[in-house]
Amino acid sequence: MARLDAAPAPVSGRDAPLPSFGPNWFAPVLNIFRDPPDAPLARVDDRIAALRAAADNRIPALPAATRLAKMLFDFRGPTPQTLRALEGLQARVPALARSFAGRLSAIQAAAYGEAFNWGKAVEVTAPLYRRNKVAAVAMSSLAVIEKMHLFGLDPSGVGASAGEALQRSQEHEAGFLERLADRSVSIAVVGNSPVEIGRGQGAAIDRHDLVVRFNNYSADPAFRIDYGGRADIWVRAAGHTGVWARPGSKFSSVVFSGPDRRHHGFAPWDILDVVRSGGNPVFVPTPLYVDLAAELQYAPSAGLTFLYWLRRLRGAFQDANVSVYGFALTDQPQGGSRHYFERPRSVAPAASSHNWTAEAELFQRILQS
Structure with missing residues (x-):
């Protein structure tokens, strides 16, 4: 069971015997x-x-x-x-x-x-x-x-x-974490599920001090009444050619999902592009990612990773000044995705390492605990 209130443990890991190899291993x-x-x-x-x-x-x-x-x-x-x-x-x-x-x-x-x-x-x-x-x-x-x-x-x-990118991230990290942990700062975490369509929550979303969005999202006028238009923190997959390019300067922070991409990302051109375009890169702590992946037994999505991190920093969401929109997880086909801005919104399953059923269960625990 993931320890939602625990700080990320040092990298001390999950001891296991060294791999050994047979002729057809x-x-x-x-x-x-x-x-x-x-x-x-x-x-x-x-x-x-x-x-x-x-x-x-x-x-x-x-x-x-x-x-x-x-x-x-x-x-x-x-x-x-x-x-x-x-x-x-x-x-x-x-x-x-x-x-x-x-x-x-x-x-x-x-x-x-x-x-x-x-x-x-x-x-x-x-x-x-x-x-x-x-x-x-x-x-x-x-x-x-x-x-x-x-x-x-x-x-x-x-x-x-690369040195400039590392320095930029180090200089930005403390302030980012301090603001993320500050319960007086209201945060809207906005997923890309079509669950908000017709609810008219756009203005409420944009009134928050910080608005967090993920990977590909749309701020087109047609969707603003339900999903708002602001984006202060952009959480995105690293090295993913399917993520739309956006200038880093549009956001106060650009969070690269997955284990700490300063070390775990290879050919890091996307990180360098964010810095060159005036953005501030932020990286998920590897111990936190390892804990979450061990709980799920699958690679966690960017959305759940950020919510898990925020829950660790702020405690229970009921008292943490956090609002969550656009998350359902149960409406995702196994291995695929559905986004509010896509037509049709039913997307054929594609190769994926996420287990949406396991994520939905942990998502409910994060919201309710």
Whole structure:
């Protein structure tokens, strides 16, 4: 059961045995990631357990090993167990394949970086940058790109831009969290479900001190009577080509959902674009994301992640000056979505890692507890 009143725990993670590999260990991994949209979603623990089904030291398939590495990093955090697992995966890559294991090395470097072991992060990443700087930057996290620039291994302007983005986020973070936690500041959290259509809540939404919106939303006049038009905080998926581009300067804060995207996001051009357009990037704490994902056993949506974070900061919503609009979750087809601004509003299911039933249950607990 998620501890709604608890502060995010330090990254100490969910201890688990190191993954071991049988001769065909990668087959269930690929099957899991290829589930058709209408198939039951595989739980996080089940996915990881499938990777440990057979136990010997055969060499794993590189694509599957890379997926396992990212999954462990995202859903377990940079724990000692995760770091050892990544080291084990890297050690099993044959010497002749090392030049093709850049993505795996980039994940390992990002995990070391988030664990504040920059010596190891640079050691893992330096060969990639010496071999091909352009490719290395394209597969690195924001924090690693900045560090490689400081170590003189990336003389391009990308590393300097990464440093500017990190500094901007650090300078903005304290004020953002202080205002988010301040119960005297009224907050409207506005989802994209069509549930508000016809209710005429737009003016009430816009009267709040802060209005939070998610991913693709519409402030067109046709929808303002029900959904309002203001947007102070924009919570968006990182690295998602389906998210509409918006200048960062339109918002007081741009929150990137998922585990801390300074470390867990790769090819972070969307973060750099927000900073270049005058925006202030904000990142979800990895421990909070790990706790929420463990509760759901699925990747949480941006909306539920933000509500969970806000509940941790403010306590029970009944007394927290928080109003929630445009959330139903039960009207989402498994693996798909419905938005108030789409015609038709019934969208065929698409590939997704969210479990809307589990999210709806936790959503009700957040509102009622």
